[in-house]
Amino acid sequence: MSTTIGKIFDLTVKKFPNKEALYDERRKVRYTYQEWSHRVNSLANALLADGVKKGDRVSTYLYNNEELATAFFACAKIGAVFNPINFRLMEEELSFILSDAKPKVVLFEEALETTIADIEKRFPEVAFWFIDENTPSYAANYHEKVANAPQAELTDDIKETDLYAIMYTSGTTGRPKGVLHRQRDMVEQSMILINGCSFNSDDIGLITAPMFHCAELHCTFLPRVHVGAKSIILHQFDPKKVLQLVEEERVTKFFAAPTMWNMLLQENLDEYNTKSLKLGLYGAAPMAPTLVKACREKLGIELVQAYGMTEMGPAITLLSEEDQIRKAGSAGQACLNHEIIIARPKEDGPSDPDDVMPPGENGEILVKGPCMMSGYFGREEANEKALYKGWYHSGDIGYLDEEGYLWVKDRVDDMIISGGENVYPREVEDTLYEHAGVLDCAVLGQPDDRWGETVTAFVVAKDSSLSEEELEEWCKNSRTLANYKRPRKYMFCNELPRNASGKIQKFILRKQLEDAIHNHN
Numbered sequence: 001m002s003t004t005i006g007k008i009f010d011l012t013v014k015k016f017p018n019k020e021a022l023y024d025e026r027r028k029v030r031y032t033y034q035e036w037s038h039r040v041n042s043l044a045n046a047l048l049a050d051g052v053k054k055g056d057r058v059s060t061y062l063y064n065n066e067e068l069a070t071a072f073f074a075c076a077k078i079g080a081v082f083n084p085i086n087f088r089l090m091e092e093e094l095s096f097i098l099s100d101a102k103p104k105v106v107l108f109e110e111a112l113e114t115t116i117a118d119i120e121k122r123f124p125e126v127a128f129w130f131i132d133e134n135t136p137s138y139a140a141n142y143h144e145k146v147a148n149a150p151q152a153e154l155t156d157d158i159k160e161t162d163l164y165a166i167m168y169t170s171g172t173t174g175r176p177k178g179v180l181h182r183q184r185d186m187v188e189q190s191m192i193l194i195n196g197c198s199f200n201s202d203d204i205g206l207i208t209a210p211m212f213h214c215a216e217l218h219c220t221f222l223p224r225v226h227v228g229a230k231s232i233i234l235h236q237f238d239p240k241k242v243l244q245l246v247e248e249e250r251v252t253k254f255f256a257a258p259t260m261w262n263m264l265l266q267e268n269l270d271e272y273n274t275k276s277l278k279l280g281l282y283g284a285a286p287m288a289p290t291l292v293k294a295c296r297e298k299l300g301i302e303l304v305q306a307y308g309m310t311e312m313g314p315a316i317t318l319l320s321e322e323d324q325i326r327k328a329g330s331a332g333q334a335c336l337n338h339e340i341i342i343a344r345p346k347e348d349g350p351s352d353p354d355d356v357m358p359p360g361e362n363g364e365i366l367v368k369g370p371c372m373m374s375g376y377f378g379r380e381e382a383n384e385k386a387l388y389k390g391w392y393h394s395g396d397i398g399y400l401d402e403e404g405y406l407w408v409k410d411r412v413d414d415m416i417i418s419g420g421e422n423v424y425p426r427e428v429e430d431t432l433y434e435h436a437g438v439l440d441c442a443v444l445g446q447p448d449d450r451w452g453e454t455v456t457a458f459v460v461a462k463d464s465s466l467s468e469e470e471l472e473e474w475c476k477n478s479r480t481l482a483n484y485k486r487p488r489k490y491m492f493c494n495e496l497p498r499n500a501s502g503k504i505q506k507f508i509l510r511k512q513l514e515d516a517i518h519n520h521n
Contacts, residue, residue: 004158004183006077008190008226013037016201016228024066025245026235033228036070038151043074046149047105050127054079054158057103057166061085061094061112063235064211067131067142071107072217073225076183079158080104082165083178084212087111088421091118092480097168097176098123100377105129107142160184166377167214169310169422178377179310186218188370189313192335193223196318197253197281197304203229204276206245206254208237209420214314215283219306220255239263243272250276257284257420258291259451265294277301283308283315284420285452286408289328307331307408311392313371316340317406331398331406338369341391342400350388359402362409366391414506416445418453423485428455431481435474437466440496442504446489446513457487458509460495468492491516 017034024030031039052058058080062068068084075082083101085094094115098106103126108116110132120128120138128139135141164183168176193199197220205224209216211233224231232249234241237260245251256264261282277299283306287295295301302321308314317340319332334340342363343351357363368391375383386393398408416423425443432441440460445453459471468490475486497508 003160003187004076004162005164005186005222006073006154006158006183007156008187009040009073009076010037012225012228019201019228020230021225022066022069023230023232023249025233025241026065029066031066039066039070039146040073040077041151041153042146042149043070044078044154045152046145047074047080048078049149050105050145052078052080052104055081055163057081057083057101059083059085059098059101059103059106060212061087061106061108061116062131062212063087063109063111064207064233065109065131065235066233067107067109068211069221069231069233072221076164077154077158079162081163084165084167084217086168086212086482087210088482088484089115090479090482091115093176093482095119095122097178098126100176101166101168101178107131108139110134158183160187163374167212167310177379177382180374180377181313181371182374185313185371185373186222188337189218189315190222190226192315192337192371193219193306194227195336196306196315196320197223197279199223199227199229199253201228203227203252204249205229205231206242206249206251207231207233208242208254208256208260210236213420214310215306215308215420216255218313219283219315220253220281239267243267243269243274246277247273252276253279253281255281255283257452258282258287259285259419261287261295262291262450265291265298269298274299279304279321281306285417286329286331287324289325292324292328305332307406309392309394309396311373311386311394312367312369313373315371316367316369319405323405327405329407330401331408333404333406334367335369338367338371340365340367340400340406342366342398343391343393345397350385350393353389353391357399359400362397362399365394365396365398365406365408367394368392414444416443416453416455418445418448418455418484419451421484423455428457428475428481428485428487431475431478432457432459432471432487435466435471437462437470442496442506442509443487444506444509444513446517454488455485456489456491456513458491458493458496458512461492466492 013033021033021036022031060068105127107129129142130139131142160183165181166178280301305319306315308316317332342357344355345364351364428443439462442458446456448454497505
């Protein structure tokens with residue numbers, strides 16, 4: 001028997017047919033595992049009827065909802081390659097991914113219809129399925145497709161080595177790269193998180209973070225289904241709604257970025273009964289000790305941090321509850337069956353896994369494990385660098401201490417993490433450079449209590465007439481830059497510091513930004 005995502009779903013259905021599996025809060029729809037299995041099989045058969053074959057891509061451009069959850073397993077059961085797309089992407093960003101992935105079918109919803117409408121004519125070969133009412137003329141209705149399809153079980157010819165998904169993540173150039181994962185990769189990831197977070201069939205989980213992210217999808221949603229637990233789907237994060245659902249549904253565990261946990265703590269917690277909560281999983285950034293203590297005291301929960309990257313499934317380390325304060329700032333220890341080394345960085349090529357740094361010394365974080373991607377979709381040159389000598393080269397800089405705990409110090413590509421979302425400076429800089437009044441610019445992250453980091457842009461203007469308001473309007477109206485990526489602060493200067501080779505010295509800009517913050521305070 002192959003260990004595949006579809007197989008573990010079927011085994012759970014067989015074991016817990018009448019147990020409530022899913023509650024979509026927006027639609028007020030509840031399914032037992034048996035009822036949900038019928039939906040999954042119907043969608044799988046509907047996709048087959050529309051010509052989707054094993055290896056074809058099926059994209060979802062959706063917020064959190066039952067349809068995305070159902071598509072996840074329907075694709076896995078027929079061997080279609082699942083491609084969840086960030087719902088925050090704008091027209092040109094979305095268009096690039098659809099051009100690269102070349103899906104047969106795209107599922108989308110009313111809240112994102114205007115974005116699809118702007119680009120759908122570019123993709124006459126794509127079937128767009130609409131999951132809400134009032135289906136646009138260019139699309140088919142998802143629910144009609146599913147209702148007219150049989151609920152029959154699928155022939156099980158899927159292998160654990162078959163591709164399961166393409167998940168896009170921004171690269172150093174600002175262009176997304178499609179990360180390829182196999183069926184077995186995610187089964188392994190699920191088992192690691194079941195062990196690390198003690199998931200069991202009595203758990204009631206709340207989906208608050210975006211399901212297009214592997215952190216939510218692979219670290220909590222799939223493990224819950226794997227053990228027969230219940231999942232409650234929140235369309236998008238809202239702190240009051242989260243607390244309300246925790247009380248009403250007696251939620252036991254869920255994942256959220258540190259900024260989201262902080263937002264929950266700002267609410268009047270006395271108005272809600274959160275005693276059912278047992279554990280909170282977090283990632284995307286370390287959690288400050290003060291926030292750890294506040295979560296423990298005000299919510300009465302234990303915490304586990306996961307650190308990783310899409311290329312690894314994502315989790316490569318876990319920081320357990322007992323280490324939250326003792327190892328505050330650390331990313332934790334390697335996950336089961338994972339190996340992490342720190343290699344000496346090289347300027348003329350990928351770091352050599354044979355050149356390992358001793359404990360306490362910074363270098364590039366290299367990792368090897370059972371959840372490692374098979375490569376980037378159509379990016380052979382990038383694959384050679386990223387998977388050099390069989391190790392995934394993360395591009396992150398850090399060190400291992402004497403106890404084997406990983407400390408992430410910086411990012412080679414100066415990536416900004418704002419509210420749990422990755423922002424690459426280059427793509428913001430490219431948008432600013434398109435403005436006729438911008439002569440030069442550099443983008444970096446500014447520490448922020450709420451979002452972790454916010455985007456700050458240093459700008460050299462062609463003349464003094466250029467204003468912050470004008471640049472703000474420019475970025476807001478951009479068709480290539482998602483809203484969460486736009487700068488929240490602009491600092492005008494006469495020139496940017498560069499080294500002899502012409503590269504911007506961002507460490508000087510960071511010092512200037514720190515001084516400006518200090519003087520302001």
